[in-house]
Amino acid sequence: MNLPTDYFSLFGLPRRYALDEQALSESYRALLSRVHPDNAVLADATAKRRAVEDAAYVNDAYRVLKDAVRRGDYLLQCYGEAPLGSNEALPVEFLSEQLDAREAADEAWQAGDRDRLESLLDSLIAAQRQQQKALAALLVDGETPSTKTLASARQHVLSLQFLTRFADDLDEKINA
Amino acid sequence: MLLQISEPDSQENPAPSRERKRAAGIDLGTTHSLVASMPQGVATVLPDEKGRVLLPSVVRYGEAGEVAVGYSALPWQARDAANTIASVKRLMGRGLDDLGDVRQFPYQWAETSGMVRLKTRAGEKNPVEISAEILKVLRMRAEAQLGGALEGVVVTVPAYFDDAQRQATKEAARLAGLNVLRLLNEPTAAAIAYGLDQGAEGVYVVYDLGGGTFDVSVLRLSRGVFEVLATHGDSALGGDDFDHRVFCWILEAADLPPLAAEDVRLLSTVARRAKETLTQYETAPVVATLSTGDKVELTLTIEKFTEMTRHLVQKTLTPLKRALRDAKLSIEDIKGVVLVGGATRMPQIRQTVAEFFKQPPLLNLNPDEVVALGAAIQANALVGNRSLDSGEDWLLLDVTPLSLGLETMGGLVEKIVPRNASIPLTRAQDFTTFKDGQTALAIHVVQGEREKVSDCRSLARFELRGIPPMVAGAARIRITFQIDADGLLSVSAREQTTGVEASVVVKPSYGLNESEVARMLEDSLAHARDDMQARALVETQVEADQLIELTQHALAEDGDLLSAAERAAIDAVLAELAQCRQGQELNALRLALAKANRATAEFAGRRMDSTVKKALTGKRVDSVIQE
Numbered sequence: 001m002n003l004p005t006d007y008f009s010l011f012g013l014p015r016r017y018a019l020d021e022q023a024l025s026e027s028y029r030a031l032l033s034r035v036h037p038d039n040a041v042l043a044d045a046t047a048k049r050r051a052v053e054d055a056a057y058v059n060d061a062y063r064v065l066k067d068a069v070r071r072g073d074y075l076l077q078c079y080g081e082a083p084l085g086s087n088e089a090l091p092v093e094f095l096s097e098q099l100d101a102r103e104a105a106d107e108a109w110q111a112g113d114r115d116r117l118e119s120l121l122d123s124l125i126a127a128q129r130q131q132q133k134a135l136a137a138l139l140v141d142g143e144t145p146s147t148k149t150l151a152s153a154r155q156h157v158l159s160l161q162f163l164t165r166f167a168d169d170l171d172e173k174i175n176a
Numbered sequence: 177m178l179l180q181i182s183e184p185d186s187q188e189n190p191a192p193s194r195e196r197k198r199a200a201g202i203d204l205g206t207t208h209s210l211v212a213s214m215p216q217g218v219a220t221v222l223p224d225e226k227g228r229v230l231l232p233s234v235v236r237y238g239e240a241g242e243v244a245v246g247y248s249a250l251p252w253q254a255r256d257a258a259n260t261i262a263s264v265k266r267l268m269g270r271g272l273d274d275l276g277d278v279r280q281f282p283y284q285w286a287e288t289s290g291m292v293r294l295k296t297r298a299g300e301k302n303p304v305e306i307s308a309e310i311l312k313v314l315r316m317r318a319e320a321q322l323g324g325a326l327e328g329v330v331v332t333v334p335a336y337f338d339d340a341q342r343q344a345t346k347e348a349a350r351l352a353g354l355n356v357l358r359l360l361n362e363p364t365a366a367a368i369a370y371g372l373d374q375g376a377e378g379v380y381v382v383y384d385l386g387g388g389t390f391d392v393s394v395l396r397l398s399r400g401v402f403e404v405l406a407t408h409g410d411s412a413l414g415g416d417d418f419d420h421r422v423f424c425w426i427l428e429a430a431d432l433p434p435l436a437a438e439d440v441r442l443l444s445t446v447a448r449r450a451k452e453t454l455t456q457y458e459t460a461p462v463v464a465t466l467s468t469g470d471k472v473e474l475t476l477t478i479e480k481f482t483e484m485t486r487h488l489v490q491k492t493l494t495p496l497k498r499a500l501r502d503a504k505l506s507i508e509d510i511k512g513v514v515l516v517g518g519a520t521r522m523p524q525i526r527q528t529v530a531e532f533f534k535q536p537p538l539l540n541l542n543p544d545e546v547v548a549l550g551a552a553i554q555a556n557a558l559v560g561n562r563s564l565d566s567g568e569d570w571l572l573l574d575v576t577p578l579s580l581g582l583e584t585m586g587g588l589v590e591k592i593v594p595r596n597a598s599i600p601l602t603r604a605q606d607f608t609t610f611k612d613g614q615t616a617l618a619i620h621v622v623q624g625e626r627e628k629v630s631d632c633r634s635l636a637r638f639e640l641r642g643i644p645p646m647v648a649g650a651a652r653i654r655i656t657f658q659i660d661a662d663g664l665l666s667v668s669a670r671e672q673t674t675g676v677e678a679s680v681v682v683k684p685s686y687g688l689n690e691s692e693v694a695r696m697l698e699d700s701l702a703h704a705r706d707d708m709q710a711r712a713l714v715e716t717q718v719e720a721d722q723l724i725e726l727t728q729h730a731l732a733e734d735g736d737l738l739s740a741a742e743r744a745a746i747d748a749v750l751a752e753l754a755q756c757r758q759g760q761e762l763n764a765l766r767l768a769l770a771k772a773n774r775a776t777a778e779f780a781g782r783r784m785d786s787t788v789k790k791a792l793t794g795k796r797v798d799s800v801i802q803e
Contacts, residue, residue: 029401033571037600037661041328041357041558052660056602063598175501 003035003054007061007074014141017075017132017153019065028062068132069164072157075139079150084157094159098166105166109173117174124167131160197327197559199357200318201365201551204307204331204345206265207387209233210545211314212552214561215322219369219549222321230544231317235309236260237298245313254441257282259296264310266388267292267303268348269340291344304348311352328357330555332547335361335391335407336577338623339635339665346662357558359662363393364404364574365550366516369541371397372553372570378511379405381499383529383537385492385519388414392495394503394510400570406502406596407577408495413488415451415519421484422447422476426462430472439466450476455521482524489528496532502596513537516546573598576659583620583629585610586714592657595625599663604656606672613645617653621667628710640669642676713762720757720769724750727776730783737782749775 008015011027035054040047064070073084090098101120108116138153139145145153200213200222208230212221221229228247236249237259244252252260261283272278272292278285286293286300293300311331319325331349333342342359349356363382370376376397384391391409395402423444426432435443446464453460454476462474500506513529515537520526530536541549554572556562562569576599581591584607592603609617617640624632643651652672659665670677727750735743749772756768 029399029571032573033401033569036571038358038558038571042560052600052658053602055661056600056658059598059601060603 003057006078007065008078010058010061011065013065015075015078016136016141017072017139018136019071021066024062024065028058032058068128069157069161072135072139072153072160076150076154076157079145081150081154084154084161088158090158090162091155094162098162102166105170105173114174117170121167121170121174124163124170128160128163128167131156131163135160196561198319198322198324199327199329199552199555199559199561200314200322201330201360201548201553201555202311202314202332202349202354203362203365203548203551204265204310204333204348205233205386205547206263206389207233208544209310209314210548211318212545212548213318213322214552214556217561219552219556221545221548222317224317231310231313232262233264233310234260234262235264235306237296237301239297241298243298243309245309258284259298261294261296261301261306264303264306268307269338269342269344270303291340304344304351307345307348308351311349311354315352315354326354327559328355328555330358330360330365330551330558331356332360332362332365332551334386334389334409335363335393336389336409337663338578338633339663342663346664356662357555359664360551360554360572361393361404361407361574361663362547363391363407363516364395364402364572365548365554366514366546367393367395367397367402367550368553368570368572369546369550370512370514370538371395371402376512379503379505379509380512380514381496381510381533382514382516383492383496383520384516385525386414386517387416387519390414390492390495392492392499394499394505401573402570403573403598404575404596405505406499407575408499408502409577410491410495413491415517417488418451418485418519418522419444419448421488422450422462422481425476425480425484426472426474429474430470432466432470432472436467439468442466443472446472451481451522454478454481455523478523485522485524489524492525493528493532507533510535514541514546515539516543518544574661574663575599576601576663578623579625580621580623580635580657580659580665581632582607582655583622586718587629588714589622589624589627589629589632592655593659599659600661602656602658604654607653607655608649609643609646609651609653610648612648614648614651615643615645616641617643617669619655619667619669621657621665628714635665636667638667638669640671640676643671644674644676709762713760713765716762716765716769717757720753720765720772723769723772723776724754724757727772727779730779734783734786737786738779742779746775746779 004010006015011024011031013020013024013027032055035051035058037048037051037055040051043051064074077083101124105117105120107113108120134156135153138149138156196215198213200211201219203210203212210221210229210231212219214220223229224231224246231246232250234246234249234253236244236252236256238244249260253262267275270292271290272285272288275281275292284295286295291302291304293302294306315326315329329349331345331354333345337345346356346359363384366382366384367380370380377399379394379396382391382393382395384393389409390413391407393407394405396405397403426443426447427435442464446462450460450462458478460476460481462472462476464472466472500510510533513533513535515526515529520529520537520543526537557570575596576593577595579591579595580593581589582605584590590605592605593601597603607617618637619640620629620637621635622629622632623635626632640653643653653669654672655667655669657665657667668677727746731738731743731746738746749768753765753768753772756765759765
């Protein structure tokens with residue numbers, strides 16, 4: 001059996017940004033149970049290797065789809081976009097806003113102001129949700145997005161990536 | 177897929193009479209080992225002919241060429257230390273350099289660069305061979321009681337075992353004539369035993385405190401899926417540390433002078449017995465007569481014992497918190513806590529765990545047996561007996577305990593696989609050549625959480641050769657990491673445009689020692705800030721080197737595009753950059769780099785124009801072969 005090369009088809013999900021997490025995780029478990037090397041312990045070397053490869057592929061696809069940034073990046077690539085680069089320009093307005101937030105976080109960190117850090121983290125999480133909502137509205141199933149839509153979606157994915165890294169960073173500081 | 181008609185056991189063609197296959201789970205422990213099976217569809221540990229389920233992990237090579245394992249080898253530990261090996265698990269996959277001070281062991285070591293070898297009267301023996309002796313005894317025990325040869329076994333390993341230790345364990349089982357179905361992480365095995373016994377659903381924590389190591393795993397059990405969410409540990413913390421606290425207390429309370437070696441051994445034993453007594457009673461007598469004739473007569477209360485070991489118990493909470501954080505969970509999300517390892521019998525451990533999780537730990541299964549039981553259940557499932565039992569289908573999703581990566585320029589680590597990633601897995605990353613005409617790429621695989629290669633553990637080195645000469649940055653070299661269901665790693669490299677390939681199954685002669693794993697994790701967290709600084713400095717240095725090399729290369733080739741004054745200006749900034757590059761001042765280096773970039777921009781522009789002209793008249797390609 002050859003597994004579909006498209007991650008959304010692999011899990012039987014519509015090709016869009018909005019995600020039914022429950023459906024993804026159920027489909028992942030069912031699929032992995034079927035291809036897992038546990039089923040091939042008494043089989044020959046070829047079947048064993050095949051099982052490891054298939055299970056690794058399913059694990060990777062799951063990792064991509066369940067992650068809000070990777071899913072956006074992958075979906076853009078499905079529409080022929082280049083993968084996210086490490087030095088892509090962010091919208092100027094967004095960037096200046098975030099640099100201010102970074103500064104505020106650094107200050108709060110230096111001052112040991114835990115409450116301020118927590119509230120900054122809360123607003124970051126809210127900002128992440130907004131980006132995700134925008135993406136869900138832009139990238140819907142059954143509709144090929146225009147070049148303009150794709151460009152806009154790309155900005156949102158980049159912004160989301162920035163926010164996520166910032167939030168992880170803050171979370172680490174708070175819990176250190 | 178091709179239709180296979182000769183496969184009697186495949187699901188499409190069930191064999192006419194489905195007989196139960198003989199399978200077993202083996203807990204190959206530091207102090208003792210066990211074997212369990214499911215002869216009637218219920219997991220049970222298999223006892224020896226005297227009804228004892230624990231086999232002490234001690235092997236003695238005797239005068240008449242006989243090999244004694246377990247209780248019969250135990251009394252020889254003091255009398256015939258060089259030929260009686262205990263705790264061989266600590267030596268698995270280890271080199272002499274990994275063991276630190278080898279004088280702490282009463283053995284004679286052979287000179288070797290790979291895994292350690294011990295000189296015994298039966299010749300040189302390595303840890304794999306010694307472990308195989310223990311496994312052979314367990315194999316015979318199982319085969320005698322199950323009535324025939326084993327189809328296969330599941331052998332458990334600590335979650336923190338690295339590649340070398342896993343390979344060594346698998347090798348030992350093969351040497352003992354066993355077919356290894358799977359290596360299984362010990363906390364995961366415990367979770368399987370509990371989960372299936374209790375029909376549990378939800379998130380569980382396995383708290384595994386052994387003789388010398390502490391492991392914690394967070395698992396989600398849901399509709400027959402055991403998903404390991406995170407694993408952490410402190411491999412320099414165990415029951416032995418509690419014994420040592422009691423030992424120190426005895427010295428102090430009895431006001432004893434420095435002791436003879438035999439008295440140290442005597443009091444260590446007395447200390448351990450007192451600890452064990454306190455798991456059932458409020459007080460423990462501490463009574464001994466030393467070789468000097470001095471008598472020790474003390475009473476240790478549970479209160480005193482709890483007080484003197486409080487910091488040890490507290491130390492287990494740090495890895496617990498980190499594992500919860502890695503799993504992105506809080507205490508309220510935890511449905512139950514499973515205790516594994518004899519050391520968890522101590523009441524203060526149970527109390528602290530109960531307070532931390534705001535619920536009492538689960539105590540239905542014997543903490544000494546639970547790992548072997550889980551391994552037996554997994555073995556039974558893997559050989560296909562599951563359909564014979566009423567149990568439902570279930571699936572185990574485990575993770576890799578430490579990050580894996582590659583060395584990149586400047587001695588930095590590029591992480592390819594983060595810790596706690598689900599296995600099996602394949603991860604690929606593209607790299608390119610650094611110099612014009614580079615025909616080979618050295619690949620160095622490392623394991624650990626730190627940013628610098630020198631702070632991580634080296635697992636393997638290999639080379640991709642025969643890359644056709646191209647300009648720097650043109651080659652596309654894809655390096656792929658694959659980890660199988662046993663947690664074993666293989667790495668391959670392929671140049672994408674030409675298909676040149678090289679690969680290696682990572683099989684180091686020896687690997688990480690456990691305290692190194694813990695130290696590396698500790699360090700990565702403690703040094704995160706330093707590492708970021710160090711990384712930025714090294715990256716900037718690499719950038720400076722590249723700019724200097726490129727510019728000098730360009731000057732040699734197209735220096736005639738510059739006037740004497742322009743040339744002097746560029747030489748000056750390059751000299752300044754080269755000087756800053758030798759220092760450790762990040763900001764000065766950044767400044768010099770920016771200056772050099774600006775000063776050479778005009779020159780680069782002129783070269784570009786000139787190159788276009790040359791291209792039209794036919795260009796000469798220089799290829800510098802180098803590694």
